[in-house]
Amino acid sequence: MADDQQSPLIAEDPAERSLVDDVRQLVDDGRTLLEAELAYQKSRALVAGEAAKAVAGWGALALALLFFALMALVLGLVLALTPKLGALAATGVVVAGLVVLGAISGITAVRRWKRAAAQIAEQEPPA
Numbered sequence: 799m800a801d802d803q804q805s806p807l808i809a810e811d812p813a814e815r816s817l818v819d820d821v822r823q824l825v826d827d828g829r830t831l832l833e834a835e836l837a838y839q840k841s842r843a844l845v846a847g848e849a850a851k852a853v854a855g856w857g858a859l860a861l862a863l864l865f866f867a868l869m870a871l872v873l874g875l876v877l878a879l880t881p882k883l884g885a886l887a888a889t890g891v892v893v894a895g896l897v898v899l900g901a902i903s904g905i906t907a908v909r910r911w912k913r914a915a916a917q918i919a920e921q922e923p924p925a
Contacts (some may be wrong), residue, residue, distance in 0.1 A: 810814070 872892055879888035 875892045875895075876885075876888050879891060882888075884889060
């Protein structure tokens with residue numbers, strides 16, 4: 799670096815430097831760094847937000863299509879069982895099967911919830 803382009807932090811004579819000026823420069827540099835970090839994190843959050851919107855949209859579409867596929871399966875089961883059992887009995891069998899599967903799923907969800915809550919609370923999980 800040339801002598802006429804010396805850094806603003808370093809005075810020609812160390813005796814001319816002031817602690818107050820050094821602290822002001824440090825505060826200014828810290829403020830600049832903080833502003834740059836905030837801008838960087840804000841841009842990261844915007845990118846993450848856009849990605850989250852896309853993931854949520856595609857996830858919602860996937861869940862909707864899965865729901866309709868399951869509804870088609872239920873209707874197909876009712877139609878397949880109707881000739882053998884009759885319309886009401888076939889509907890009852892399919893509904894009963896769905897209720898049993900729903901109950902098993904619900905019981906499993908409650909057990910897992912209790913286990914997770916016990917782990918968070920650092921207690922022994924229930925048997």
